[in-house]
Amino acid sequence: MAGVLTVAGTAVAPGTRVRAAIEVRGCGYAVRMPVTVINGRGDGPVAAVIAGLHGAEYPCIETTIRLARRLDPHQVRGALIIVHVVNEPAFYGRTAYVNPLDGLNPNRVFPGSATGSISERMVRRVWEDVIAPADYLIDLHGGDIVEALVPFAAYTPSGNAAVDDVARRMAWAYGIPRVLEAEIPGSSMLAAARAGKPAVLAEAGGGGLLDEPSVATLLEGTERALAVAGVLPAAGVPSVSIGTPTKMIWHRAAHQGMFYPSIKVGDRVERGQVLGRICDVYGDVLTEVRSEASGDIIFLVTCPPVSPGDPLLAVGGT
Incomplete structure (x- = not known):
């Protein structure tokens, strides 16, 4: 990406960082998903980083906030599209698992529907405006309000050996001992893998808490995964050690x-x-x-x- 990148109707020039929003209206509701787009100066791939599909998983949301603030556009090769909170109704409503507006789990309805329920419409916009234009997907999560969790990363096999090799290396780049091979129906990761994109999920934290160790795990791991994808420089990034997924x-x-x-x-x-x-x-x-x-x-x-x-x-x- 070396030219102007347009996300949700907002044009982002090379070498700039722009805050925008994806606004979804329908079913009697209006939802606004905050987005940061970092368009680098040089050619390179486009990566999507999303968080807050489950609105009460706070370390992953904080990770996207810090990532967007600390990356210099001159560091970025290609572009980075960051969605800070997909499920805004659950975020402000402190709701576990689902969107309180329709009771659906947004990470079970990908790639969504432009004429469906509000969750399906939200997911469709994320798919069309963020994931579909991207070459890579990182979906950040954690334990929900009622869950305790040990950090893990995961990827979904696509059936394409080259794509799966990149996804595997991105998952192991988090430096977490537990890497899973998962196929979750209706998830962003499965939809992206089926579209031929390397897609990974990383989870840390839980219990409705915002804790620094979990944020550090996700933030440092995401930067290493983006280096594997070629969006950030690989200099100084440790080589990725590949283990056996479970x-x-x-x-x-x-x-x-x-x-x-x-x-x-x-x-x-x-x-x-x-x-x-x-x-x-x-x-x-x-x-x-x-x-x-x-x-x-x-x-x-x-x-x-x-x-x-x-x-x-x-x-x-x-």
């Missing part, structure tokens, strides 16, 4: 009640091990939750009330 195995509630975990986040568990139990509000056990795989507890719901289908935890393993 799978993410979700465990969900089968009953309504209270979840009492017997493990904590980061614990090593074995297939068949009892991880906790769900009891009714009288204290009677409804079911035991057993591990469907051997591996580490990647995230764990820390708020007891659960309903059928709610996530309880995930194991990173086999």
Whole structure:
């Protein structure tokens, strides 16, 4: 990218940083997603960095704020499109998992719809204005308000060996020991991979907290991933050490009640091990939750009330 880049109707000249917004209206609502565009002076790829698909994951949102403020356009080769908060209604409403305006999880409806619900319309604009024009996608997340989480990175195989090699190296560039190979239906990462783009996800933090170690993990890792993509200089960036990815195995509630975990986040568990139990509000056990795989507890719901289908935890393993 060496010429003028237009994002959401805003023209960004080479060598400049511009703040803009993606405004979505429909279904009786109006939503504004804050964006920073950094257009470098020289030729190079375009990378998209998005955060706040889940509005209560604060370290990832803070990461995009700091990234946009500290990068000099002269450092950037190509361009960088940063969406600070996609799910603004959940951000200001302190809502876990979903958009409170329609009850949908925005990261399960990609690539969205221009005529759908407000979440589908928001996602469609992010897709059309940010992800589709980009060569690479980084989607930043963390544990939600009711989740504890150990940092991890992930990528989705596209079926193209060259694309997957870049995505794998971008994920391992975060320097996090846990890298997952994940295919999440309706996610930004899956939609981008299917469009032939290297796409990665990185998660740190949780519990509704904004903590510095999580921000540092995401910020430093994102800069290294952007160097792998060729958007930032690779000088001074450590070489990426590639390990063996694991799978993410979700465990969900089968009953309504209270979840009492017997493990904590980061614990090593074995297939068949009892991880906790769900009891009714009288204290009677409804079911035991057993591990469907051997591996580490990647995230764990820390708020007891659960309903059928709610996530309880995930194991990173086999």
